[in-house]
Structure formats: structure tokens, C-alpha cells
Amino acid sequence: MNNKVFNTQSAPHIPHTNTVKKIMLLVWLALVPAILAHIYFFGTGIIIQLTISIMFALSFEAMTLKLLNKPIKLFLNDFSAIVTAMLFALCISPIAPWWISLIGMFFAIVVAKHLFGGLGQNIFNPAMVGFAIVLISFPQAMSIWIPPHDISPYALSFLENLQIIFYNQFPSLVSFDTLTQATPLDSIKTALSQEYSISEITAKPLFGNFGGLGWEWIANFYFIGGIFLIYKRVITWRVPAAVILTTLIISLPFNLYNADHFIGPLQHLFSGGLMLAAFFIATDPTTGCSSHKGQIIFGAGVAIMTVLVREFGNFPDGVAFGILIMNMSAPLIDRLTIPKAFGQSDS
Amino acid sequence: MKEIKINPNHLYSFNGGLKLKHHKTDSLGKKLAISTIPDKLFISLRINRGNIAKPTVDIGDYVLKGQVIAKPDTDNGSYIHASSSGTITAICDKETASPNADMATVIEITTDKKNQWIESNPSRDIKTAIKDAGLVGMGGAGFPTHLKYRDNEISTLIINGAECEPYISCDEQLMLDFPHELLDGIILMLNVANAKQAIIALEDQIGGIKTQFEKLISDRKIDNITVIKVPTIYPAGGEKQLIKVLTGQEVPSGGLPLDLGLIVQNVGTAKALSDYYTNGKPLVERIITIAGDAIGQPQNYSALIGTPISHLLKQAECNSDMTDRLIIGGPMMGFAMPSSDIGIDKTSNCILALSKENTEHHGDTLPCIRCGECVNVCPANLLPQQLHWYIKGENLEKAREHHLFDCIECGACAWVCPSQIKLVDYYRYAKSELKYLDFKRVKSDESQIRHEKREERLQRLKDERLAKRKRTRRRTTDPAKVKLDLQATLDRVNKAKDDKEKSNE
Numbered sequence: 144m145n146n147k148v149f150n151t152q153s154a155p156h157i158p159h160t161n162t163v164k165k166i167m168l169l170v171w172l173a174l175v176p177a178i179l180a181h182i183y184f185f186g187t188g189i190i191i192q193l194t195i196s197i198m199f200a201l202s203f204e205a206m207t208l209k210l211l212n213k214p215i216k217l218f219l220n221d222f223s224a225i226v227t228a229m230l231f232a233l234c235i236s237p238i239a240p241w242w243i244s245l246i247g248m249f250f251a252i253v254v255a256k257h258l259f260g261g262l263g264q265n266i267f268n269p270a271m272v273g274f275a276i277v278l279i280s281f282p283q284a285m286s287i288w289i290p291p292h293d294i295s296p297y298a299l300s301f302l303e304n305l306q307i308i309f310y311n312q313f314p315s316l317v318s319f320d321t322l323t324q325a326t327p328l329d330s331i332k333t334a335l336s337q338e339y340s341i342s343e344i345t346a347k348p349l350f351g352n353f354g355g356l357g358w359e360w361i362a363n364f365y366f367i368g369g370i371f372l373i374y375k376r377v378i379t380w381r382v383p384a385a386v387i388l389t390t391l392i393i394s395l396p397f398n399l400y401n402a403d404h405f406i407g408p409l410q411h412l413f414s415g416g417l418m419l420a421a422f423f424i425a426t427d428p429t430t431g432c433s434s435h436k437g438q439i440i441f442g443a444g445v446a447i448m449t450v451l452v453r454e455f456g457n458f459p460d461g462v463a464f465g466i467l468i469m470n471m472s473a474p475l476i477d478r479l480t481i482p483k484a485f486g487q488s489d490s
Numbered sequence: 491m492k493e494i495k496i497n498p499n500h501l502y503s504f505n506g507g508l509k510l511k512h513h514k515t516d517s518l519g520k521k522l523a524i525s526t527i528p529d530k531l532f533i534s535l536r537i538n539r540g541n542i543a544k545p546t547v548d549i550g551d552y553v554l555k556g557q558v559i560a561k562p563d564t565d566n567g568s569y570i571h572a573s574s575s576g577t578i579t580a581i582c583d584k585e586t587a588s589p590n591a592d593m594a595t596v597i598e599i600t601t602d603k604k605n606q607w608i609e610s611n612p613s614r615d616i617k618t619a620i621k622d623a624g625l626v627g628m629g630g631a632g633f634p635t636h637l638k639y640r641d642n643e644i645s646t647l648i649i650n651g652a653e654c655e656p657y658i659s660c661d662e663q664l665m666l667d668f669p670h671e672l673l674d675g676i677i678l679m680l681n682v683a684n685a686k687q688a689i690i691a692l693e694d695q696i697g698g699i700k701t702q703f704e705k706l707i708s709d710r711k712i713d714n715i716t717v718i719k720v721p722t723i724y725p726a727g728g729e730k731q732l733i734k735v736l737t738g739q740e741v742p743s744g745g746l747p748l749d750l751g752l753i754v755q756n757v758g759t760a761k762a763l764s765d766y767y768t769n770g771k772p773l774v775e776r777i778i779t780i781a782g783d784a785i786g787q788p789q790n791y792s793a794l795i796g797t798p799i800s801h802l803l804k805q806a807e808c809n810s811d812m813t814d815r816l817i818i819g820g821p822m823m824g825f826a827m828p829s830s831d832i833g834i835d836k837t838s839n840c841i842l843a844l845s846k847e848n849t850e851h852h853g854d855t856l857p858c859i860r861c862g863e864c865v866n867v868c869p870a871n872l873l874p875q876q877l878h879w880y881i882k883g884e885n886l887e888k889a890r891e892h893h894l895f896d897c898i899e900c901g902a903c904a905w906v907c908p909s910q911i912k913l914v915d916y917y918r919y920a921k922s923e924l925k926y927l928d929f930k931r932v933k934s935d936e937s938q939i940r941h942e943k944r945e946e947r948l949q950r951l952k953d954e955r956l957a958k959r960k961r962t963r964r965r966t967t968d969p970a971k972v973k974l975d976l977q978a979t980l981d982r983v984n985k986a987k988d989d990k991e992k993s994n995e
Contacts, residue, residue, distance in 0.1 A: 147829065149828060150814050150826060151815075152849075152912075154914065155821060155822045155904055156815055156844060158852060161852075162853040163856050163908045164853065166908055217854055221856055261857065263859045263860060263909075264857065376863070377861075428859060428861045428862050431860075433865060433873050433875055477876065482873065484872055485504070487896070
């Protein structure tokens with residue numbers, strides 16, 4: 144026994160079971176209710192979008208890792224590219240053409256993630272970079288949505304979805320116009336420019352109680368998924384709370400000032416990508432703030448930018464821009480909010 | 491000084507911390523075992539961060555148990571006694587039970603198994619007794635005890651019985667088996683510190699010890715010792731964290747509990763003081779937990795300081811093939827030892843033998859994804875992921891700005907890290923590197939000053955020489971003055987001549 148040489152690794156000697164893979168798996172799990180709601184309201188298109196963007200993401204990830212001479216298996220195994228792909232797919236239209244995913248994933252994985260140093264080093268949220276690029280470059284393809292199934296005259300089958308996405312072939316029996324529909328935020332923007340008032344616009348069947356019909360339910364499920372992540376300690380309450388509360392506070396004065404021109408706080412919250420961003424994108428730890436105070440500032444910034452773009456910008460939704468701008472500011476916010484260490488409180 | 495108020499019904503909390511499986515019952519089921527005397531004792535002369543005591547014996551000397559074999563050369567050290575009677579067979583450099591198993595001077599005693607005590611006559615002055623007994627903090631840091639009793643005004647003495655690391659149960663065993671000795675030690679400490687009250691702090695997972703103590707305290711009619719249970723959250727037994735939990739006060743960054751008028755002492759240290767003061771036994775043995783899944787009979791042992799780890803492992807039926815890591819201390823902060831041929835020292839509270847299944851990491855080390863879980867658990871309110879980021883980029887000064895030196899190296903951040911990054915290694919590296927750089931800076935500043943002083947001195951000498959030369963030159967260049975000078979000299983010579991002639995006459 145005296146001669147045996149033991150392992151002299153440093154403490155802690157008992158490992159924890161937490162892994163990056165586990166965190167990513169929990170994020171998938173938290174997205175499942177919203178995906179199911181998506182399928183219920185907008186058909187099977189989202190399944191195709193998820194599949195192709197995950198495939199593109201993994202291929203780009205493997206290719207770049209190979210080019211950069213990094214261990215492929217190790218990094219493919221962390222599942223983070225899949226999370227990026229899922230978030231991207233949930234932001235685009237269920238009938239968006241396949242090359243939207245291709246381009247989006249190229250910019251997300253190759254440019255935003257790996258050119259900045261790979262896992263944990265990227266400054267910008269990859270999914271939001273991909274989304275912003277396709278949103279700016281292909282506004283038309285990005286704005287074509289389909290109406291939720293309650294008010295849709297025609298439900299697309301899985302095969303028809305495939306044909307639309309891959310061959311741009313719409314079913315011949317129904318016209319393009321009855322089949323497609325702008326997003327609620329888009330139609331508000333268009334209708335406002337035609338001098339309609341908010342109450343007239345939201346009386347249309349496209350709108351539900353708070354936000355767009357169907358959309359509000361998906362937002363609800365993002366909320367539930369997000370609460371699950373907080374419970375599982377994958378994210379903390381700070382960012383989502385800051386996003387949601389700031390949205391309510393910032394949009395309320397506008398709405399009170401002129402309710403005909405500015406949509407209400409709840410409409411803001413339950414439309415577009417805000418709920419998804421609050422729980423799944425602004426909480427991305429890599430591109431967000433690390434101090435607790437910084438996280439609250441980060442969340443508030445995302446909400447302010449989103450509301451301002453929606454009210455005064457050219458784009459119907461500003462979540463992606465809000466996130467990217469705050470990503471840029473995160474290092475500065477972090478530097479200004481270094482918390483006091485133990486024993487420094489009084490000095 | 492702030493006033494310290496402690497209310498058992500209103501405790502405070504520190505940021506973060508962990509709830510760990512404590513594994514303590516394994517070693518607590520049985521009675522305290524007395525270790526047999528090993529053939530050889532390896533007594534390390536290294537105490538408290540690099541202070542090495544100087545041997546006072548030579549190879550071949552016969553020593554008795556309790557005899558001083560090394561004494562410190564500064565006030566920061568402490569005395570070291572022979573743990574058993576026998577012959578000194580070597581004084582050499584050897585691995586010690588310290589971080590990285592650092593090499594230090596070790597005295598090897600080949601025991602005669604007689605365990606014969608030296609006659610001792612402990613000083614009646616408690617402060618001197620503390621020093622003579624060779625007391626150091628027995629909770630792990632090994633801070634020489636006598637340094638805590640200076641002339642500061644002390645309001646409260648905190649006796650730390652909160653062993654927060656898993657597996658370790660030696661303090662609990664000590665409190666179960668030696669409550670009287672412990673109370674005696676606390677009373678002595680209260681006297682020397684001139685403190686108003688003492689608090690015995692326990693973790694709330696602990697069983698009936700609180701009632702046992704309270705009964706004893708009321709039986710002995712002691713009115714200034716209270717027992718308080720603190721929540722079991724790692725690292726609640728850390729000195730600074732314990733103070734925060736009890737008083738709500740934070741020890742100032744870079745300061746000591748003394749700054750708040752507090753002294754924290756491990757239960758083992760208090761008992762060791764009473765052992766010396768009442769029985770004349772200096773600190774030559776301690777209670778040590780032998781545990782881990784590779785140990786057949788986990789138990790607490792009373793062992794002589796210097797007992798080789800292997801000797802204790804044999805008694806506890808350790809399966810050495812199964813053992814992957816041999817750890818001195820707990821699983822969160824302990825040091826893995828390369829071999830079992832190392833003697834335990836005064837601060838060794840536990841020997842853990844863990845198998846591979848228990849120590850293996852789940853998954854590979856990945857880059858930091860900045861998930862922030864480390865921030866949530868850090869008891870020192872730091873941003874561990876930012877520290878890691880800056881240290882990895884060799885931006886050490888930035889790490890210092892992020893309060894690197896307030897890190898207590900508890901390992902909570904590394905434990906929760908989903909990327910399995912050995913965070914504490916980074917902090918230790920950065921701390922030692924920064925200390926070295928500071929040292930170098932001080933040295934270079936000093937030599938800069940020395941250089942400037944020297945230049946100044948040389949210049950002054952040169953100036954003085956020049957001034958002197960100038961003075962003499964002025965005299966030699968002015969003809970009138972030269973004439974006068976010559977005349978004066980001639981006069982003096984003539985006068986002397988005249989005087990001589992006169993005296994001859």
C-alpha cells in the first residue's frame with residue numbers, strides 16, 4: 144500500500160452531476176409545450192422548420208469545428224447548436240422557404256458563434272443574429288405567415304407544407320391570399336398607416352384577448368416553459384422579470400396618451416417574440432450580463448428597445464434588435480456593476 | 491468597534507452556498523477508536539503557510555512524549571512536541587499533509603512503543619500555556635492560536651463546531667466524548683480573552699449534542715456559554731460565513747474577526763488547551779475521521795500527530811486497490827495526497843479514501859458558457875465566471891479588481907460548474923502569481939529607492955569634495971593671501987625657534 148501513487152487532482156473531489164448537455168436538454172424540454180401549441184394553431188410547418196434548421200445548424204457546426212481543428216464530437220455533444228436552431232425556427236414563419244433556415248443558420252453558427260470563438264465566447268446571440276440577417280435581407284419571405292387554424296379557411300397538410308417550403312408550390316385549389324396572412328404586429332403596423340385606430344384593428348378575427356389569436360397562447364406556453372426553467376435553476380427570475388415589467392411600464396404611458404395609436408401593454412407582451420425572448424433568448428448567459436444588477440439592466444434594455452422599435456420603427460417587431468443591442472452593451476454593463484465582495488459592504 | 495448582538499432565534503444568511511449530502515453517520519456510528527502507536531512518526535515542522543519551526547533535537551537523540559522537538563524562530567510559529575517516546579532517526583525534507591503535499595522538514599521518530607510522557611509543569615499563565623502547548627487552529631487553517639489573543643477588546647468567543655464539509659465528523663465526535671474538557675477549554679479562553687460570552691455553534695443536522703451541552707452548562711452553573719444551531723449549508727463552518735450567520739456582520743475584506751471584536755476557535759483547539767492546562771499534555775494527538783467509500787470500517791480515531799496515513803488506513807480496513815484519491819481534509823477543499831506514506835499534522839481533520847466512481851466527473855471539460863450558477867452559489871459574493879475569464883486571458887489585475895483575494899477557495903463554484911471547469915485552480919494560480927508580481931514590484935521599488943539614495947550620496951560626497959578643493963584653491967590662487975599665509979607660517983616657525991632657544995637657556 145505504501146508504494147501506490149494516488150490521483151492528485153485538486154478539490155472538489157466529489158463531482159456534481161450538472162453538465163452543459165443537461166442544461167440544453169432542459170431548454171428543449173421547456174420549449175415543447177410552446178411547440179405543441181404552435182402545431183395546434185399553425186399546423187405542421189413548424190416541425191419541418193425545426194428539422195431543417197437543426198440539420199443545417201449541426202452541419203455548419205461540424206464543418207466549422209473541422210475547419211478550426213476543434214474536437215467535433217465533444218462540441219456536437221453539448222447540444223447548444225440545436226438550441227440555437229430551435230429558437231431560430233420558432234421565430235420564422237412556418238411556411239418560410241428552406242433557404243431562410245440555411246442562411247439564418249450560416250450566420251448564426253458560422254459567423255456569430257464560431258468566428259467569435261465558439262461556445263461561450265460569442266458576443267451576440269447566434270439565433271438572433273441569424274434572425275436579424277434574414278429579417279433585413281428577405282422581408283417579404285419573412286412576413287408571409289398563415290392565419291391560426293380557428294380562422295383559417297384551409298388547413299395545410301404536412302405534404303402541402305413540404306411543397307411550399309421546398310418548392311414554393313402552393314395548393315392549387317386555394318388562392319395565395321386566403322392562405323396567407325400577415326402577423327398580428329405586421330397588420331397593426333400596416334393598418335395604422337392606413338389611419339385605422341387600434342380598437343378597430345384588434346376587433347378583427349386575427350386578434351384574441353391580449354395579443355394575436357393563437358400567438359397569445361404560444362406566448363403563454365413560453366411563459367410556462369420559462370417558469371419550469373427558473374424552477375430547474377437553468378435561468379434566474381431576474382432577466383424575464385425585468386423584460387416583462389419594463390415592457391408593461393414603458394408601453395403604458397404611450398397607450399394612455401393615445402390608445403388609438405399605441406397598443407396596450409398586454410398586447411405588447413403577448414405579441415411577437417417578446418415572451419420567447421424574455422425567457423429563452425435574453426436569458427442566454429453567454430451573451431447577457433453576469434452580475435445580478437446587470438441582468439436586470441439587460442432585461443430592461445431589451446424591453447425598452449423592443450417597445451420603441453414596435454412603436455416608432457420601420458419593423459413590426461424589435462425583439463431581435465433589442466437583444467443584439469443589449470448584447471453589445473453587456474460587457475460595459477458588467478464592468479459598471481461589479482458586486483461588492485463579502486466584507487466590502489460597509490467600506 | 492461595532493456592538494455584536496447574537497440572537498439564537500434570529501440568525502442571518504450568506505449568499506449562495508450548497509446543500510450537500512453529509513455522509514457523516516458512516517463514521518459516527520461507533521465509539522472513538524484509539525489508534526495504535528505506529529513504528530515511525532513523521533512530524534512535519536511546517537506550520538501555517540510556510541512558517542517552518544527549527545529542530546531542537548539531533549538524529550540519535552532519545553525523546554519523551556511531549557518533549558519539545560522544534561521551536562519557532564518568529565512569533566508567528568508554534569512549538570512542536572514529540573508525539574510519542576522514541577529515537578530521532580531522521581531530520582529531512584519529506585512530503586507533508588499540506589496543499590500539493592509540499593516538501594518540508596520532517597522529524598522522523600522511531601517509537602519505542604512505551605509512550606512515556608515527559609514530566610511537565612504547565613504555566614499558570616494561560617497566554618503562555620497556549621504558546622507552550624503548541625496550539626494552532628485545528629479546523630484546517632492552522633493559524634497559531636496565541637496570535638489571536640493580543641490586547642484587542644474581545645466581546646464574543648465563537649467556538650466552531652459546525653463542520654460543514656461532508657464526511658468529516660471529528661468535531662462532532664469530540665463534542666460527544668469530551669464535553670467537560672471542551673467546556674473547561676472554553677472557560678480558559680474566555681478568561682484570557684476577557685470576553686463576555688462564548689457561543690458554541692453547531693450545524694442543525696447534528697443530533698442531541700445541543701441538549702447534552704445545555705444540561706452540562708446548567709449543571710455546572712455557567713451563564714456565559716450558549717449553544718446555537720446554524721443551518722446546514724456549505725460553507726457555514728467557514729470562519730467568515732459563520733460570523734455572518736451568527737451576527738449579521740461581515741469581516742472586512744482583508745481583515746480578521748479580531749476587527750469585529752470576535753475570536754473564532756475550533757472545538758478541537760479549545761479541548762487541546764484544557765488538556766495542557768489541566769493535565770500538562772501538549773498538542774500531540776487529535777481526533778481524525780477516516781471515511782470514504784474505499785474504507786471498510788469508517789470511524790473516528792484518536793491518533794498521534796505524525797502517524798502515517800497508511801497506518802491509520804490499515805486499521806480502518808482501507809481497500810487500496812479501490813482507492814482513486816486519498817484526501818486530507820474534506821471532499822470540497824481537501825488536498826489529494828500522492829502517497830499514504832505521509833504523517834498527519836495538527837490540522838488534519840479527516841482522511842478520505844474515495845473510489846473512482848465517486849470522484850469521476852460527468853462529462854468533459856467544456857468552455858465556460860457563463861451560465862452564472864457559480865454566481866448563485868458563491869458565498870463571497872464574487873463573479874467566479876468573470877474571474878475565470880480574466881485569469882484565462884492572463885488579465886490578472888482585472889481579476890484583482892473583481893475581488894479575487896476575497897475568494898475563500900471553498901470550491902462551491904467548481905462543484906456546480908456544468909462545464910466541469912476546475913475554477914479554484916485558476917484562482918489559486920492567479921493569487922500566487924499576483925502575490926509574486928507584487929513581491930517583485932516591492933523588490934524593484936526598493937532597489938530603485940536604494941539606487942536613487944546611492945546616487946544622491948555619491949553626488950553629495952562629490953559636491954563636498956569639490957567645495958573643499960575650491961576653498962583650498964581660492965586660498966592658493968590669491969597672491970596677497972598666499973603671502974599672508976607664508977608670513978604667518980614663518981612667524982609661527984620663528985616663534986617656535988625662539989621659544990626653544992629661550993627654554994634651552
